[in-house]
Amino acid sequence: MTKSNMARLYAGDIPRQNPCAQCGTPIPQPDWIEPGEGRVSYLWNCHACNYRFEAVAIFDETAIEHPPLAA
Numbered sequence: 001m002t003k004s005n006m007a008r009l010y011a012g013d014i015p016r017q018n019p020c021a022q023c024g025t026p027i028p029q030p031d032w033i034e035p036g037e038g039r040v041s042y043l044w045n046c047h048a049c050n051y052r053f054e055a056v057a058i059f060d061e062t063a064i065e066h067p068p069l070a071a
Contacts (some may be wrong), residue, residue, distance in 0.1 A: 020046035021053045030055075 014033065016054040025048040032043035042055045 003070070015042060015055075018042075018044055018055065020049060020051055022046065022051035023049040025049070 005058075010045075014029060016029050018030070019026055023046060025046055027044050027046055030042040031045045032041075034041045038059050040057045040059075042057070043052065044055060045052045
């Protein structure tokens with residue numbers, strides 16, 4: 001199994017109410033989510049000021065190498 005397959009997204013893991021990087025208005029959820037090796041990229045689109053930006057979450061290597069076991 002590759003590292004990118006180990007990092008899984010769940011509905012509860014999706015960031016919500018992220019403030020716009022330009023005007024600060026909370027954005028309910030990202031328009032696009034792209035998992036990668038050791039990271040997840042989020043594309044945000046502010047409907048208040050039409051600003052679009054990307055935020056990237058980078059995971060600690062130990063979290064990727066040793067994911068929690070499923071019950």
